[in-house]
Amino acid sequence: MKTIIHHLRSAAVALALAAPLAAxxxxxxxxxxxxxxxxxxxxxFNAAFAKYWKAKTGDNVTIKASHGGSGxxxxxxxxxxxxxxxxxxxxxDIDALYEKGKLIPKDWQKRLPHNSSPYTSTIVxxxxxxxPKNIKDWDDIARPGISVVTPNPKTSGGARWNYLAAWxxxxxxxxxxxxxxxxxxxxxxxxxxxxxxxxxxxTTTFVERGIGDVLLAWENEAxxxxxxxxxxxxxxxxxxxxILAEPPVTVVDKVVNKRGTRAVAxxxxxxxxxxxxxxxxxxxxxxxxxxSVAKKYEKNFPKLNLVTVDSEFGGWQKAQKTHFSxxxxxxxxxxx
Amino acid sequence: MQxxxxxxxxxxxxxxxxxxTHSAFAADPEIEALRQTxxxxxxxxxxxxxxxxxAAEEAAAKKKETPVVVAGPTGFGIKSAxxxxxxxxxxxxxxxxxxxxxxxxxTNADDGFTARRIRPTFQGTLFGxxxxxxxxxFGETDNTNTGTGNISRVIDAYVDxxxxxxxxxxxxxxxxxVGLERLQGGxxxxxxxxxxVSNNILPNRGLGTSVYGDLLDSKLxxxxxxxxxxxxxxxxxxxxxxxxxxxxxxxxxxxxxxxSDSVLEGLGFGVAGTYTNSSTGTxxxxxxxxxxxxxxxxxxGTVGDGTRVRVSPQAYYYYGPFxxxxxxxxxxxxxxxxxxxxxxxxxNDAWQIAASWVLTGEDASFKSVKPKxxxxxxxxxxxxxxxxxxxxxxxxxxSAFNTASGNRFANPLTSAKEAKTWGxxxxxxxxxxxxxxxxxxxxxxxxxxxxTLANIRDRExxxxxxxxxxxxx
Numbered sequence: 055m056k057t058i059i060h061h062l063r064s065a066a067v068a069l070a071l072a073a074p075l076a077a078x079x080x081x082x083x084x085x086x087x088x089x090x091x092x093x094x095x096x097x098x099f100n101a102a103f104a105k106y107w108k109a110k111t112g113d114n115v116t117i118k119a120s121h122g123g124s125g126x127x128x129x130x131x132x133x134x135x136x137x138x139x140x141x142x143x144x145x146x147d148i149d150a151l152y153e154k155g156k157l158i159p160k161d162w163q164k165r166l167p168h169n170s171s172p173y174t175s176t177i178v179x180x181x182x183x184x185x186p187k188n189i190k191d192w193d194d195i196a197r198p199g200i201s202v203v204t205p206n207p208k209t210s211g212g213a214r215w216n217y218l219a220a221w222x223x224x225x226x227x228x229x230x231x232x233x234x235x236x237x238x239x240x241x242x243x244x245x246x247x248x249x250x251x252x253x254x255x256x257t258t259t260f261v262e263r264g265i266g267d268v269l270l271a272w273e274n275e276a277x278x279x280x281x282x283x284x285x286x287x288x289x290x291x292x293x294x295x296x297i298l299a300e301p302p303v304t305v306v307d308k309v310v311n312k313r314g315t316r317a318v319a320x321x322x323x324x325x326x327x328x329x330x331x332x333x334x335x336x337x338x339x340x341x342x343x344x345x346s347v348a349k350k351y352e353k354n355f356p357k358l359n360l361v362t363v364d365s366e367f368g369g370w371q372k373a374q375k376t377h378f379s380x381x382x383x384x385x386x387x388x389x390x
Numbered sequence: 391m392q393x394x395x396x397x398x399x400x401x402x403x404x405x406x407x408x409x410x411t412h413s414a415f416a417a418d419p420e421i422e423a424l425r426q427t428x429x430x431x432x433x434x435x436x437x438x439x440x441x442x443x444x445a446a447e448e449a450a451a452k453k454k455e456t457p458v459v460v461a462g463p464t465g466f467g468i469k470s471a472x473x474x475x476x477x478x479x480x481x482x483x484x485x486x487x488x489x490x491x492x493x494x495x496x497t498n499a500d501d502g503f504t505a506r507r508i509r510p511t512f513q514g515t516l517f518g519x520x521x522x523x524x525x526x527x528f529g530e531t532d533n534t535n536t537g538t539g540n541i542s543r544v545i546d547a548y549v550d551x552x553x554x555x556x557x558x559x560x561x562x563x564x565x566x567x568v569g570l571e572r573l574q575g576g577x578x579x580x581x582x583x584x585x586x587v588s589n590n591i592l593p594n595r596g597l598g599t600s601v602y603g604d605l606l607d608s609k610l611x612x613x614x615x616x617x618x619x620x621x622x623x624x625x626x627x628x629x630x631x632x633x634x635x636x637x638x639x640x641x642x643x644x645x646x647x648x649x650s651d652s653v654l655e656g657l658g659f660g661v662a663g664t665y666t667n668s669s670t671g672t673x674x675x676x677x678x679x680x681x682x683x684x685x686x687x688x689x690x691g692t693v694g695d696g697t698r699v700r701v702s703p704q705a706y707y708y709y710g711p712f713x714x715x716x717x718x719x720x721x722x723x724x725x726x727x728x729x730x731x732x733x734x735x736x737x738n739d740a741w742q743i744a745a746s747w748v749l750t751g752e753d754a755s756f757k758s759v760k761p762k763x764x765x766x767x768x769x770x771x772x773x774x775x776x777x778x779x780x781x782x783x784x785x786x787x788x789s790a791f792n793t794a795s796g797n798r799f800a801n802p803l804t805s806a807k808e809a810k811t812w813g814x815x816x817x818x819x820x821x822x823x824x825x826x827x828x829x830x831x832x833x834x835x836x837x838x839x840x841x842t843l844a845n846i847r848d849r850e851x852x853x854x855x856x857x858x859x860x861x862x863x
Binding site: 201247248250251255259263264265 | 433436437439440441443444447448
């Protein structure tokens with residue numbers, strides 16, 4: 055009898071001690087609305103962050119992710135999708151969260167280092183093994199008879215980077231003669247048999263459906279395709295000039311204020327800049343911005359001549375208006 | 391065709407006929423050209439297939455965002471793809487012909503047509519939990535029980551917040567959760583007119599708010615309410631209240647066997663009540679079943695002075711094609727005569743029991759009957775046919791007449807003490823939207839209503855034959 059009472063007492067003490075701990079551990083959920091090819095990156099990163107947050111605070115955080123064409127994802131957030139954080143392909147799509155939804159402050163990009171872009175990437179060519187069409191640079195994809203796969207710039211952030219990279223190349227080749235650059239872009243677009251809505255869809259078109267001779271792809275997407283399907287099937291071709299893609303991230307203020315998730319959402323994005331976060335980015339073929347990690351992985355990323363949106367196009371607002379808004383150069387050339 | 395070409399191409403490619411570089415034919419320019427043509431065709435087919443695939447994906451995505459337009463048996467409306475927002479138009483039109491058996495012209499009721507209800511209803515849902523309903527009335531109705539008239543007005547205008555099945559709030563002008571038959575829709579009632587319980591005792595519509603909900607797997611419902619308040623059978627206007635006194639309502643109703651396979655599955659019963667305390671309450675007149683004449687009215691100047699308490703036990707039972715509804719209501723009203731010299735508490739009551747039987751076998755329910763075989767000329771269907779029968783009484787407290795002349799609350803020469811009515815009817819549901827109905831009701835009045843002071847006589851019987859054409863969608 056004494057033993058039973060002793061056990062009961064011990065159990066009661068254990069329960070009493072455990073109760074405050076259990077009561078203090080909160081279950082938190084975050085929604086990260088991202089662009090198309092970041093699925094694998096955030097799958098790894100979310101697991102690492104959840105572990106980190108649990109160790110730091112004792113709270114359980116579950117991160118859900120939504121992926122799609124960057125422009126489309128931005129519009130979904132404006133239309134009411136409750137994203138705690140937005141990690142989109144380009145700053146213009148996040149600017150829209152302020153411009154059209156007043157969901158974030160105007161100067162959102164100043165809140166985190168590197169204009170809120172924790173990693174970068176660029177645009178390269180993915181061709182079939184042996185490069186049967188001998189594609190080496192942008193001129194080659196404008197040749198007649200070359201089938202080019204790229205998504206729709208109206209919905210895809212990656213496609214806009216593709217377009218601007220080609221435009222920058224054209225401007226240099228034709229000494230800033232815009233008419234000739236337009237003709238050059240027209241020839242490339244004429245070679246595009248199908249426009250997917252997002253980068254992942256375009257990869258599916260090229261890799262799984264066997265369509266086209268070349269895929270204009272995010273560098274990380276090209277590496278991933280090569281890794282997943284084997285270097286015996288595809289090759290990466292690095293053009294002579296490309297564009298520095300800076301996919302930015304932000305907390306969606308109105309949502310985190312409403313849901314009470316600001317602290318964890320901010321920590322989530324800050325974690326992207328830590329050594330561990332940068333390692334995960336590099337392993338998923340995104341170019342890290344942290345010097346130490348960038349140096350460690352520098353062999354993985356080819357060196358090439360990169361232009362930036364700011365220097366070449368006067369920033370995303372101007373680039374969007376000139377090229378991708380209704381009636382912009384893309385419409386003028388593609389719909390002609 | 392595309393499929394065939396694709397298959398042939400694939401087969402040829404797979405067999406190596408076209409791709410075999412070591413083939414003796416490879417050097418043949420014609421074969422090489424043919425090979426290239428096949429490869430080009432293969433690409434074209436793949437592109438077409440991919441375009442179809444993308445188009446299908448886009449269509450599926452668009453479908454998720456595209457509002458759904460509804461035009462069908464449930465009515466007309468539009469709904470957001472996620473179902474969170476909805477707007478619909480509904481309507482109820484009732485055209486009646488009223489025939490009075492009144493050979494001596496002892497009443498002032500005339501035979502003729504009337505548009506009893508003309509009610510378009512605009513209703514919808516916002517953010518998945520807030521419902522609204524707006525129903526104007528353009529038909530011949532005046533349920534204030536203080537006179538007759540033809541008043542176009544707002545009959546329902548309210549907003550619901552469905553925060554939880556057990557906790558909902560309704561505010562605006564609506565039917566208070568009190569009377570069982572009153573809570574039946576105007577297009578669902580079995581008889582052309584409701585009973586004394588609904589029309590003469592319990593409130594028709596109030597302006598106020600209610601908290602209500604369903605508990606225990608929806609087997610128990612409750613409601614409590616707070617209203618400006620209205621007299622017996624009355625309908626509040628949307629104007630500012632005439633006094634500061636309010637009506638409190640409460641109701642509990644249970645369907646304990648709901649969802650089971652018991653023969654009592656269709657049983658429901660409960661009790662409801664209202665309470666108010668007013669020193670300036672107007673008092674009602676009680677109508678005959680025709681709803682055109684009053685068989686009882688208080689003498690001029692008599693007012694409600696003090697509490698008014700209504701209690702109403704109520705029940706229904708539906709089993710197969712058979713249905714019955716039973717309801718009792720009693721009102722205890724403190725009154726004061728015109729001179730302010732006499733006060734009393736009058737206890738008036740009413741009750742009804744009504745049965746229905748769907749001859750064509752459809753299930754009876756609290757709602758309208760849905761015919762299994764709608765009526766269509768040239769086809770076999772004859773819709774649904776339903777027989778209905780009802781007995782009801784309305785009794786006035788004898789104290790209303792007993793006081794000495796001059797101090798009476800009611801005049802026995804113009805008001806009867808009791809009304810006893812039996813009625814039968816036939817409903818023909820041509821389809822779920824159209825119904826033809828005919829009712830015969832005979833009422834015997836006792837305890838006054840005619841004659842002279844020296845020789846008080848009972849009011850003449852009322853015999854009515856009412857018919858109705860109803861459209862409801």
